Amino acid sequence: MDRPHILLVEDEIHLARGICFNLEEEGCRVSHVESGEAALDRLQYDRFALIVLDVMLPGMNGFEVCRKVRESDHRVPVLMLTARSEEEDRVQGLSSGADDYLVKPFSLSEFLLRVKGMLRRSSWYLPEPVEEGYRFGDNEVFLLSYRAKTAQGEIDLTELEVRMLTLLFQREGEAVSRGELLERVWGYSTDVETRTLDNFIVRFRKYFESDPGAPVYFQTVRGVGYRFCRKN
Ligand code: CA
Numbered sequence: 001m002d003r004p005h006i007l008l009v010e011d012e013i014h015l016a017r018g019i020c021f022n023l024e025e026e027g028c029r030v031s032h033v034e035s036g037e038a039a040l041d042r043l044q045y046d047r048f049a050l051i052v053l054d055v056m057l058p059g060m061n062g063f064e065v066c067r068k069v070r071e072s073d074h075r076v077p078v079l080m081l082t083a084r085s086e087e088e089d090r091v092q093g094l095s096s097g098a099d100d101y102l103v104k105p106f107s108l109s110e111f112l113l114r115v116k117g118m119l120r121r122s123s124w125y126l127p128e129p130v131e132e133g134y135r136f137g138d139n140e141v142f143l144l145s146y147r148a149k150t151a152q153g154e155i156d157l158t159e160l161e162v163r164m165l166t167l168l169f170q171r172e173g174e175a176v177s178r179g180e181l182l183e184r185v186w187g188y189s190t191d192v193e194t195r196t197l198d199n200f201i202v203r204f205r206k207y208f209e210s211d212p213g214a215p216v217y218f219q220t221v222r223g224v225g226y227r228f229c230r231k232n
Pocket of ligand 1 (some may be wrong): 055056
């Protein structure tokens with residue numbers, strides 16, 4: 001739960017894959033988006049320990065993204081990746097609110113050192129952890145304290161509900177098979193036939209959907225299992 005969550009904004013898929021892989025090896029959790037617009041969208045819902053931001057992006061460039069980020073968050077560390085080494089770019093990067101920058105091409109070990117340093121520095125001045133809720137629609141779910149705020153008021157969650165929500169949130173946007181849910185949440189072997197899972201989904205829809213009969217967040221994937229989507 002306390003793995004630092006990093007937002008990577010990088011449109012070069014090859015490089016992004018390498019970065020994701022290495023950060024995850026180092027114990028970080030990484031969310032990857034390919035544009036500044038997508039990054040700003042994510043930032044409305046999630047808090048990150050660090051943003052790794054490429055300058056040359058399709059659409060809005062990294063400088064603009066950084067300025068936007070700083071309008072609402074002065075503290076999240078931003079590491080900028082710039083393809084150019086001109087002095088002007090560095091100055092522009094730092095003046096748009098980045099905390100540090102790396103010039104491409106860089107070695108992954110140099111990158112990882114930089115990231116670790118930034119995470120360490122930022123953790124010095126982080127306040128006592130206040131649990132950040134996981135938000136979607138009118139809901140906010142607090143997985144650590146087993147609570148949720150919904151349109152109908154505050155509710156308590158059970159251990160199994162939290163386990164199932166954790167898995168669905170981690171895999172947001174992906175179909176998670178019944179077999180995997182049963183195995184990872186209940187510890188059943190995958191050949192167990194059960195309605196338990198479906199009952200949980202019914203319950204989630206009652207808690208969190210404005211129309212449980214036409215679910216937006218907890219979707220059924222026919223013949224596979226379920227998918228959690230925060231937005232559609
Ligand atoms: Ca780029």
